[in-house]
Amino acid sequence: MDPGAPKFRRRKAExxxxxxxxxxxxxxxxGFAAARLxxxxxxxGVSKGALYLYFETKEDLFRAVVGQAxxxxxxxxxxxxxxxxxxxxxxxxxxxxQLAHIVGVTRIGSVAKMVIGEARNFPEVARVxxxxxxxxxxxxxxxxIAAAQARGEVKPGDPRVYALQLISPMLLAVIWRETFVPVGxxxxxxxxxxxxxxxxxxxxxxxxxxxx
Amino acid sequence: MDPGAPKFRRRKAExxxxxxxxxxxxxxxxGFAAARLxxxxxxxGVSKGALYLYFETKEDLFRAVVGQAxxxxxxxxxxxxxxxxxxxxxxxxxxxxQLAHIVGVTRIGSVAKMVIGEARNFPEVARVxxxxxxxxxxxxxxxxIAAAQARGEVKPGDPRVYALQLISPMLLAVIWRETFVPVGxxxxxxxxxxxxxxxxxxxxxxxxxxxx
Amino acid sequence: MDPGAPKFRRRKAExxxxxxxxxxxxxxxxGFAAARLxxxxxxxGVSKGALYLYFETKEDLFRAVVGQAxxxxxxxxxxxxxxxxxxxxxxxxxxxxQLAHIVGVTRIGSVAKMVIGEARNFPEVARVxxxxxxxxxxxxxxxxIAAAQARGEVKPGDPRVYALQLISPMLLAVIWRETFVPVGxxxxxxxxxxxxxxxxxxxxxxxxxxxx
Amino acid sequence: MDPGAPKFRRRKAExxxxxxxxxxxxxxxxGFAAARLxxxxxxxGVSKGALYLYFETKEDLFRAVVGQAxxxxxxxxxxxxxxxxxxxxxxxxxxxxQLAHIVGVTRIGSVAKMVIGEARNFPEVARVxxxxxxxxxxxxxxxxIAAAQARGEVKPGDPRVYALQLISPMLLAVIWRETFVPVGxxxxxxxxxxxxxxxxxxxxxxxxxxxx
DNA sequence: CATGAATGAGCCTTCATTCAT
DNA sequence: TATGAATGAAGGCTCATTCAT
Numbered sequence: 001m002d003p004g005a006p007k008f009r010r011r012k013a014e015x016x017x018x019x020x021x022x023x024x025x026x027x028x029x030x031g032f033a034a035a036r037l038x039x040x041x042x043x044x045g046v047s048k049g050a051l052y053l054y055f056e057t058k059e060d061l062f063r064a065v066v067g068q069a070x071x072x073x074x075x076x077x078x079x080x081x082x083x084x085x086x087x088x089x090x091x092x093x094x095x096x097x098q099l100a101h102i103v104g105v106t107r108i109g110s111v112a113k114m115v116i117g118e119a120r121n122f123p124e125v126a127r128v129x130x131x132x133x134x135x136x137x138x139x140x141x142x143x144x145i146a147a148a149q150a151r152g153e154v155k156p157g158d159p160r161v162y163a164l165q166l167i168s169p170m171l172l173a174v175i176w177r178e179t180f181v182p183v184g185x186x187x188x189x190x191x192x193x194x195x196x197x198x199x200x201x202x203x204x205x206x207x208x209x210x211x212x
Numbered sequence: 213m214d215p216g217a218p219k220f221r222r223r224k225a226e227x228x229x230x231x232x233x234x235x236x237x238x239x240x241x242x243g244f245a246a247a248r249l250x251x252x253x254x255x256x257g258v259s260k261g262a263l264y265l266y267f268e269t270k271e272d273l274f275r276a277v278v279g280q281a282x283x284x285x286x287x288x289x290x291x292x293x294x295x296x297x298x299x300x301x302x303x304x305x306x307x308x309x310q311l312a313h314i315v316g317v318t319r320i321g322s323v324a325k326m327v328i329g330e331a332r333n334f335p336e337v338a339r340v341x342x343x344x345x346x347x348x349x350x351x352x353x354x355x356x357i358a359a360a361q362a363r364g365e366v367k368p369g370d371p372r373v374y375a376l377q378l379i380s381p382m383l384l385a386v387i388w389r390e391t392f393v394p395v396g397x398x399x400x401x402x403x404x405x406x407x408x409x410x411x412x413x414x415x416x417x418x419x420x421x422x423x424x
Numbered sequence: 425m426d427p428g429a430p431k432f433r434r435r436k437a438e439x440x441x442x443x444x445x446x447x448x449x450x451x452x453x454x455g456f457a458a459a460r461l462x463x464x465x466x467x468x469g470v471s472k473g474a475l476y477l478y479f480e481t482k483e484d485l486f487r488a489v490v491g492q493a494x495x496x497x498x499x500x501x502x503x504x505x506x507x508x509x510x511x512x513x514x515x516x517x518x519x520x521x522q523l524a525h526i527v528g529v530t531r532i533g534s535v536a537k538m539v540i541g542e543a544r545n546f547p548e549v550a551r552v553x554x555x556x557x558x559x560x561x562x563x564x565x566x567x568x569i570a571a572a573q574a575r576g577e578v579k580p581g582d583p584r585v586y587a588l589q590l591i592s593p594m595l596l597a598v599i600w601r602e603t604f605v606p607v608g609x610x611x612x613x614x615x616x617x618x619x620x621x622x623x624x625x626x627x628x629x630x631x632x633x634x635x636x
Numbered sequence: 637m638d639p640g641a642p643k644f645r646r647r648k649a650e651x652x653x654x655x656x657x658x659x660x661x662x663x664x665x666x667g668f669a670a671a672r673l674x675x676x677x678x679x680x681g682v683s684k685g686a687l688y689l690y691f692e693t694k695e696d697l698f699r700a701v702v703g704q705a706x707x708x709x710x711x712x713x714x715x716x717x718x719x720x721x722x723x724x725x726x727x728x729x730x731x732x733x734q735l736a737h738i739v740g741v742t743r744i745g746s747v748a749k750m751v752i753g754e755a756r757n758f759p760e761v762a763r764v765x766x767x768x769x770x771x772x773x774x775x776x777x778x779x780x781i782a783a784a785q786a787r788g789e790v791k792p793g794d795p796r797v798y799a800l801q802l803i804s805p806m807l808l809a810v811i812w813r814e815t816f817v818p819v820g821x822x823x824x825x826x827x828x829x830x831x832x833x834x835x836x837x838x839x840x841x842x843x844x845x846x847x848x
Numbered sequence: 849c850a851t852g853a854a855t856g857a858g859c860c861t862t863c864a865t866t867c868a869t
Numbered sequence: 870t871a872t873g874a875a876t877g878a879a880g881g882c883t884c885a886t887t888c889a890t
Contacts, residue, residue, distance in 0.1 A: 015849095029332050033245030037885065047851045049887080058885065117329030119391040120241045127395040134392065161408050164388075164400070168380035171387070179331040180346065183339040188376070196369050197377050200416035224874065249860065259876050261862080270860065439870095453756050457669030461864065471872045473866080482864065541753030543815040544665045551819040558816065581832055588812075588824070589833050592804035599807070603755040604770065607763040612800070620793050621801050628840035648853070673881065683855050685883080694881065 016054045016064075019044045024065045028110035032062055032118045059122070066125050069111040070132050076102060077137045088148035089202050092166070095141070099170055100194045109174035138163050154205050162205065169197045228266045228276075231256045236277045240322035244274055244330050271334070278337050281323040282344050288314055289349045300360035301414050304378070307353070311382055312406045321386035350375050366417050374417065381409045440478045440488075443468045448489045452534035456486055456542045483546070490549050493535040494556050500526055501561045512572035513626050516590070519565070523594055524618045533598035562587050578629050586629065593621045652690045652700075655680045660701045664746035668698055668754045695758070702761050705747040706768050712738055713773045724784035725838050728802070731777070735806055736830045745810035774799055790841050798841065805833045 022044035026035045037058060041048040055061040080095050103109060119126035141163035148154040154162070173190050181187045234256035238247045249270060253260040267273040292307050314320060331338035353375035360366040366374070385402050393399045446468035450459045461482060465472040479485040504519050526532060543550035565587035572578040578586070597614050605611045658680035662671045673694060677684045691697040716731050739745060755762035777799035784790040790798075809826055817823045 031243055031245060031329055031333065033243060034333055036883095048885090049851055049853095050849080052886070053849070113328060116325060116387055116391050117243055119394065121243070121246055123395050126391055130392045130395060130397050135397070157408050157412070158404065161400070161405050162412075164384055164405065165381055165409050165412060168384040169377055172376055172380040172383050175328055175383070179328050179338055180342045182331065183335050183342060185342050185347070188373070192370065193373050193376065196373050200369070200374075200377060201412060202416070204412035204414070204416035227874090248858095260860085261877065262875055264861070265874065455667055455669060455753055455757065457667060458757055460862095472864090473872055473874095474870080476865070477870070537752060540749060540811055540815050541667055543818065545667070545670055547819050550815055554816045554819060554821050559821070581836070582828065585824070585829050585832050586836075588808055588829065589805055589836060592808040593801055595811070596800055596804040596807050599752055603752050603762055604766045606755065607759050607766060609766050609771070612797070616794065617797050617800065620797050624793070624798075624801060624837060624840035626840070628836035628838070651853090672879095684881085685856065686854055688882070689853065 015044075015046065015050070019046065019051060019054060019061070020065055020068050023061050024069065024107060024110065027062060027065055027114055028107065032058075032114070032121065062118075062122065063125060066111060066115060066129060069106075069108065070129065072106070073102065073108060073133055074136075077133060077140065080137065080140055088144070088151075088153045089206065091144055091148075092202065093198055096166075096194050096198045099167075100190050103170055103174060104190055109178055112171070112174060113178050137167075141166065152207055155207050157205075166197075166201060169193055227256075227258065227262070231258065231263060231266060231273070232277055232280050235273050236281070236319060236322065239274060239277055239326055240319070243326070244270075244333065274330075274334065275337060278323060278327060278341065281320065282341065284318070285314065285320060285345055286348075289345060289352065292349065292352055300356070300363075300365045301418065303356055304414065305410055308378075308406050308410045311379075312402050315382060315386060316402060321390055324383070324386060325390050349379075353378065364419055367419050369417075378409075378413060381405055439468075439470065439474070443470065443475060443478060443485070444489055444492050447485050448493070448531060448534065451486060451489055451538055452531070456482075456538070456545065486542075486546065487549060490535060490539060490553060493530075493532065494553065496530070497526065497532060497557055498560075501557060501564065504561065504564055512568070512575075512577045513630065515568055515572075516626065517622055520590075520618050520622045523591075524614050527594055527598060528614055533602055536595070536598060537602050561591075565590065576631055579631050581629075590621075590625060593617055651680075651682065651686070655682065655687060655690060655697070656701055656704050659697050660705070660743060660746065663698060663701055663750050664743070667750070668694075668757065698754075698758065699761060702747060702751060702765065705742075705744065706765065708742070709738065709744060709769055710772075713769060713776065716773065716776055724780070724787075724789045725842065727780055727784075728838065729834055732802075732830050732834045735803075736826050739806060739810060740826055745814055748807070748810060749814050773803075777802065788843055791843050793841075802833075802837060805829055 019040070023035075023040045025043060026040045030036075035058075037048055037051060040061070041051055044051075051061065055064060076098065080098065084091075115126055115129045138160065142159040145154060145159040145162045149156065149159065173188055173193055176185065176188060231252070235247075235252045237255060238252045242248075247270075249260055249263060252273075253263055256263075263273065267276060288310065292310065296303075327338055327341045350372065354371040357366060357371040357374045361368065361371065385400055385405055388397065388400060443464070447459075447464045449467060450464045453459075459482075461472055461475060464485070465475055468475075475485065479488060500522065504522065508515075539550055539553045562584065566583040569578060569583040569586045573580065573583065597612055597617055600609065600612060655676070659671075659676045661679060662676045666672075671694075673684055673687060676697075677687055680687075687697065691700060712734065716734065720727075751762055751765045774796065778795040781790060781795040781798050785792065785795065809824055809829055812821065812824060
């Protein structure tokens, strides 16, 4: 026997991540209050007591879940913000495609639903979500729009409002998928929605004499 | 001071409405699971036991809250559906104004947040909300858009998707107000958002050679 | 209008009796704790509040039920006690017939079950039941048996024990009917049981040379 | 004093039995509905929540109590059923002694009282009690009596009724002890009752020409 | 580190009792 | 008298959290 080289070692380093992943699933399904630590522990494959080796309380775990979900998206937002200049419509199409991709492959929709649902009970979670993600994304888009307006590419109008107009169908799509599709509503194709929206909005936003 | 003030009053007719109103407030703030019947009863000015004279269980009360919130909006949706024909852009401006008004003066936003947050735990609530309200509204708008397309007023494109594009900023505004404004985000003026959106979208939707 | 001669007057005098009858039924079915005043009131055809016009508390009502059930049987016991002298076996046959009749036509079995079940929670009810009914009956029988022994009709032996031996099948029959027959046990014919028991016991009790 | 006394101990194996024992005591005293889980937990030396680690509901615990009380008696009944043949009166004396012993040393009387009192609320408990215990015991005795009749040892008569006659004083004794002795009634000596009953009944049952 | 038995505060729900009508 | 809406004190049960192992 070689005690120094056990064949199967418990991957301690991966535990927190597994727990957060399990917690995300349960919180997204049930909401914070209705989520049971029993179920989270079971899905993570650990004992209930083990949760407390990594997280102080249920609320702490919830914050970790939201925080974890923010990090990987920060980069995306930053990339969007730093998008190379060029014709506004190219930028917009690129950003829209990127957003649609993120919504499609990550669980950001579930997390958004959690944040919306628990905002009153966890104001600081809503605040972090807003300050770290939403505000940055909005500022980046507003800035790009304002710049395009300065270049004469985009018609007059509140750039922040333009940004909201552009983002809103994405939110609706997420909520539709999470809320109504499970009870029988007809799903939407996210790409169709996004591309039709971008084209429509572009036609409405671009100043006369600027391309398509 | 009225020394003859009764310990309790008999108001069978008014009580259910008062309780539902109180419950709406608490459910909207806390979510279903975190809402305490103690608090609902206190806000309604009754004892906890009195709730059970009118509602069988907490779930029953929750369903009543959602159901109650649907009824008054059904009429609005129907009116929208029956909106007089005429140039599409007139119709759209009218509908948008009406929706903005409803969102502004009713608690429909709070209820929407509840429905979104509890959809997994109360599928039938989500189903009713969808079937009675959302689906009707969507069908009415899609129909109007398709008719306008048939008349050559609106460019080609999936009418249902157009309808979603039009509605989505309203949803975003509601969620913004309920979720982010309480934690310090800058509020939007709903009317500005709606009117800018309508004008932008109209320019993008209307076929060449049609007005504005 | 003749206010002094209403056509249908509420029979106030009969109310308490109706309530006690309803209460007996519910207490016998459910036991004291599981019995609901709502149900008693409903069966009595009165409002819940009306119960409190006649009985102070639920316990008070329970005591009334048991007390009420004792009274009519007191006379029977007394009659038994005063049974004309004569050959012991005639007396015994008469008493047994009488007891079987009482068990068959009254609800004394249900009340006995209540008293047995609630004796620990209502000691004074058990005490009254014992002192007013059981002890008297037992004393009467023991006395008759002792007298018969003095006359040489009955073999030696503890008269009180003889009395218990004689009564016990009646108790068993009552419990059998109330407890096991409702769940599918085969019922007994009370008269068969009693007459076979009396004959068997008589053969065993009577002194040689006295018998049938 | 042990300063290191643990706040609670882990005794998974022993706990269910301790809880059932405590529950038996409380159910027997108060009846099902009036029994408080608080009290059961306190008597078992555990917290109220711990009850739910072993039993799903209060009803489940009640069923466990009754079920637990049946098992050890099944063997006794079977032994009685298989009692060696031989003169009927020897068999009967043996069985009576055995039954008196069981009644004296176990809590079967308390359980019987519970079953009788809660039969309407828990029909399946009454059914199990009857099917597993009472029916078997009755069948065994009836069979033995019928066999003795076939051998000419016992007089004609319904064997099942004979069996009831024989058992009934035992039931009366149990109820007397549980119900009336606590409120001041004079207790019986179980052995005196049983032996006098057996001798009396035997004289009445045995065919002429069979001994004593 | 990890487990899971045990805790105990707190919630939903019931129901005997009260009281304005 | 009679009603029944309303009360409020528990009780059954849950579940986040702790701790002996």
